[in-house]
Amino acid sequence: AQSVTQLGSHVSVSEGALVLLRCNYSSSVPPYLFWYVQYPNQGLQLLLKYTSAATLVKGINGFEAEFKKSETSFHLTKPSAHMSDAAEYFCAVSDALSGGYQKVTFGTGTKLQVIP
């Protein structure tokens, strides 16, 4: 089964500093990878996804992630953190089930704190 591992359950950055959230995957086939964000007391929303087209994927709110097969990684970055980026971030991998359906497995999440 495919899985993702997020390194660091909490990450703190200063406002304006680089954001780097780490995600490594385990998969026997080319994976489909996602980053979702959860703001306090809300549901998850998609930041970006890798679908085997371009290895550098740009998402919403200035976030991007690079798929690196040699490192089995899909780290999320943003050049300059804003206070509004404070949230929980989830890396996820998607399995294609028989019949063409989807099953998503989420990582354990990384809480991003932005310090003014």
Next chain:
Amino acid sequence: DTAVSQTPKYLVTQMGNDKSIKCEQNLGHDTMYWYKQDSKKFLKIMFSYNNKELIINETVPNRFSPKSPDKAHLNLHINSLELGDSAVYFCASSQDDRLAATDTQYFGPGTRLTVL
């Protein structure tokens, strides 16, 4: 305008009671999901339905019974509630694209269930 809605937002109940959570999506999606998020923010798939047909049924106690009256609704009924059922339950939906494994999932705001 709400894409995926859930009711109620909060649910506090006693052990042994039976309760239901309702979910509706107005996105015209074919597939709907229930996830459980525990106190450590770990998010795990419970069920998924495609056009009223059960697709995913993870190792969930049979006290949990999903019901999909039509493809826009997926309700979750829980019998004989236990303390360990306390969590946030998220409903989500996705549209079957050409390749379902790349689908984006759209999440509801969550239902916080507290069992006393």
